[in-house]
Amino acid sequence: MRVTHLGHACLLVEMADRRILVDPGNFSSGFEDLTDLDAILVTHNHPDHFDPEPAARLIRANTRASVHTDPLTAEKLGAEGLQAVPTRREEQFAIGDITITPVGELHAFNNDHVPQIPNVGLVLRADGEPTLFHPGDAYDAEPGEVDVLAHPLNAPWCASRDSIGFVARIAPKAFVPIHDALLSERGKRMYCTHIESFSGVDGLTLRYLADGESGEFQ
Template sequence: MRLTKFEHSALLLEDSGKKLFVDPGNFTSPLTDTANTVAVVITHEHADHWTPEQLKRILDLNSDVPIFAPEGVATAATDFDVTVVHAGDSVEAGPFTLRFFGGTHAVIHESIPVVDNLGVLINDQLYYAGDSFVVPEGVEVDVLAAPAGAPWMKMAETMDYVLAVKPKRSFATHEMVLSRAGKDLAGSRIQWATEQNGGEYLALEPGDSIDL
């Protein structure tokens, strides 16, 4: 399985000639080369994790592709056929097995409603919690997508999260709200936390790919 990181929270997984997109939002460059997509995962309804325009770029070439997301996305994305999933669900999409965790977005501020949010474990290798710090209990995580910056987090929380998950490898995501200096600083803290349990930090930039 091959992972490509795009800007912010968008990820592309490829296996056996098939594609899975995760969280293509408004901080991510317009998607191209979307043929052979077998599924889309949207962790929650905020625009930095999905937009109608990004979904249409996928659906234009894959009209029947399933979109897996929590209830809040289905309510927001009324022009699309969203398959609602919940924490504890497991689904198959082409060569991809998707297991879902969590349930709610991390708190931003008491004045802002907390929305549905799901973490996803892909092929028992890559774990991405969306906008949360939900630890997938009982799972040995090979690769962890760790948030670098957001209005709902502070760096100490990300560091504690990485220490709790103990991934073999990690990389930074949710980084487009940071300056270059901020990205570098966040990466160094995620690297430190990963290495405390013998893991390796991958300094991925948008467009970089790795084999899992």
């Protein structure tokens, strides 16, 4: 499996001979001109995970890509004449030989002034490939056994203790920090060091991918 971090929460995942883009948002770059995508996935309808104008152009440019999004994003795309299949918890679907399991239902609580919207995390599995979990913006889903966790490192809705506890509970073999656009490079490294030091996960490997950088996972 090859994972390219396109900034913040956006990942290009290449596995089982498929190219899948997750969460093309407005803190990310490099996804706008991608072609030959097999699927475009969106966890929730916040602009840092789904930037409407470039994402719509991307969908139109990748005519053979299936589009699977949380229910709110699917509704908004439908209003623009674009088809998307709503993802709902535990309603599995397949992209080629990849089985995708939606997990979770709601965005993490921010504050009393910000409504909770649908947030559906995504678990990607295929024979002979590592399992990847992208949770979107929530720490409460139950993805099962995970090899690679795309871990939201920092957000207005989380504290460092919650971030560390999430990694400890999921207990992946490796974590790839995402959702990091609000942090300096020094801040990213500090948060990552805290997770490595305090999560208590035996053999946990940090795979830090800078914006635009790719990594191979076995």
